[in-house]
Amino acid sequence: MQITVNGQTQDLSIKDNTLLIDVIRDQLQLTGTHSGCDTTQCGCCTVLMDKVAVKSCTVLARQAEGTSIQTIEGLAKDHLHPVQEAFSEEHGLQCGYCTPGMIMSTVYLLQTHPNPTDEQIKEGLAGNICRCTGYVNIIKAVKSAAKKMQETQV
Amino acid sequence: MNPFQYHIADRATNAKEIFSQHENAKFLSGGMTLLPSMKHGLIQPDHLIDLSRISDLQGIKDNPEYLSIGATTKHQEVAASEIVQRSIPGLAYLASQIGDPQVRARGTIGGSLANNDPAADYPAGALALNARMVTDRREIAAENFFTGFYSTALEEGEVITQIQFAKPLKSAYAKCKQSASGYALAGVFIAVFPNQEIRVAVTGVGAGVFRWAEAEQAFLNGQFKPNLQRDDLISDLHAPSEYRVNMAQVLFKKAAQQIQNN
Numbered sequence: 001m002q003i004t005v006n007g008q009t010q011d012l013s014i015k016d017n018t019l020l021i022d023v024i025r026d027q028l029q030l031t032g033t034h035s036g037c038d039t040t041q042c043g044c045c046t047v048l049m050d051k052v053a054v055k056s057c058t059v060l061a062r063q064a065e066g067t068s069i070q071t072i073e074g075l076a077k078d079h080l081h082p083v084q085e086a087f088s089e090e091h092g093l094q095c096g097y098c099t100p101g102m103i104m105s106t107v108y109l110l111q112t113h114p115n116p117t118d119e120q121i122k123e124g125l126a127g128n129i130c131r132c133t134g135y136v137n138i139i140k141a142v143k144s145a146a147k148k149m150q151e152t153q154v
Numbered sequence: 155m156n157p158f159q160y161h162i163a164d165r166a167t168n169a170k171e172i173f174s175q176h177e178n179a180k181f182l183s184g185g186m187t188l189l190p191s192m193k194h195g196l197i198q199p200d201h202l203i204d205l206s207r208i209s210d211l212q213g214i215k216d217n218p219e220y221l222s223i224g225a226t227t228k229h230q231e232v233a234a235s236e237i238v239q240r241s242i243p244g245l246a247y248l249a250s251q252i253g254d255p256q257v258r259a260r261g262t263i264g265g266s267l268a269n270n271d272p273a274a275d276y277p278a279g280a281l282a283l284n285a286r287m288v289t290d291r292r293e294i295a296a297e298n299f300f301t302g303f304y305s306t307a308l309e310e311g312e313v314i315t316q317i318q319f320a321k322p323l324k325s326a327y328a329k330c331k332q333s334a335s336g337y338a339l340a341g342v343f344i345a346v347f348p349n350q351e352i353r354v355a356v357t358g359v360g361a362g363v364f365r366w367a368e369a370e371q372a373f374l375n376g377q378f379k380p381n382l383q384r385d386d387l388i389s390d391l392h393a394p395s396e397y398r399v400n401m402a403q404v405l406f407k408k409a410a411q412q413i414q415n416n
Binding site: 015016017019038039040041043046052053054055058059060062063105108109123124126127 | 155156157158159160182185186189190193202204206230253254255256257259260334335336
């Protein structure tokens with residue numbers, strides 16, 4: 001099957017019961033996407049599939065056939081992506097395990113809500129669980145990222 | 155997950171053919187319930203037939219008498235649809251309250267209805283809005299569709315193709331979420347129709363969605379604390395039945411006030 005990951009088209013031979021996350025981590029060695037709960041709850045495995053945030057532990061690789069996937073590794077070009085920068089500067093992480101998923105969900109949220117309210121951020125990140133920081137700095141990081149992205153667009 | 159063979163259907167009739175040619179097959183759309191159930195070994199199909207690439211099953215269409223939603227339309231699409239927001243705002247709101255953003259990006263209305271989880275949101279909307287489930291072989295009224303705990307009137311291999319919702323004058327949904335899963339500990343949908351018929355449906359409280367006759371009467375009388383008595387109340391580690399019943403009463407009042415204020 002064919003799948004595009006971070007702009008590169010990949011021809012893969014997989015079993016039908018392979019999950020998208022296993023293709024990303026095991027076959028393509030993109031281990032920035034994390035497996036947390038494996039039950040569609042924690043959001044650590046969030047990637048963008050045709051620009052929409054999905055939990056890659058609950059998508060069959062075959063369901064993603066022909067789509068374009070973006071993982072955390074695909075965000076930074078020459079510099080960190082503004083959302084990555086903001087999470088770093090605002091200390092929006094502690095152990096960092098949930099961070100790739102938080103960042104991918106934030107990228108998706110900011111596509112539709114470029115200037116989100118606290119309520120919209122909470123709703124937008126409702127599918128991502130952090131067990132260390134207590135979310136306060138994560139919300140700060142999302143706001144800072146929104147500001148950065150609006151400034152770069154101007 | 156146990157091994158299985160994955161098939162892509164390109165038309166509803168083709169899905170039916172593939173189903174009839176294989177033993178122990180299941181239909182797959184968003185997979186938000188099916189795939190976790192397979193991971194847990196609760197179901198172990200040998201064949202999965204993916205319906206999500208059938209274009210006829212997707213999309214929202216406005217008709218003079220009803221709103222039609224394709225079975226594989228995703229929760230996010232229903233929540234964001236201007237057509238749904240305009241003609242059945244309670245349904246758009248309901249869709250926006252399912253799970254979380256990633257789940258709403260994959261999960262589908264047909265999948266939710268066919269699964270008939272006793273704590274799912276859509277069954278409450280479908281029953282209150284007097285929906286018709288159109289399948290590859292017939293139409294089934296919501297009254298006859300939901301037959302109890304995770305069960306529906308769908309026959310083996312029958313595929314929902316679209317859901318037709320009667321357009322109410324007013325609609326509202328109120329829900330108390332189980333915070334980890336986002337499923338309803340209680341959810342109440344109220345629909346008021348042009349002929350003054352009031353329909354109230356409740357999810358999360360009984361072994362399956364049900365209409366709440368006392369609440370329908372109470373709405374007409376302007377009373378906001380209807381009695382709720384059933385012998386199939388849910389009581390589990392998330393909430394005892396007394397809590398769910400009390401929440402249903404609270405949510406009924408909330409939804410009723412929302413309808414009266416609009």
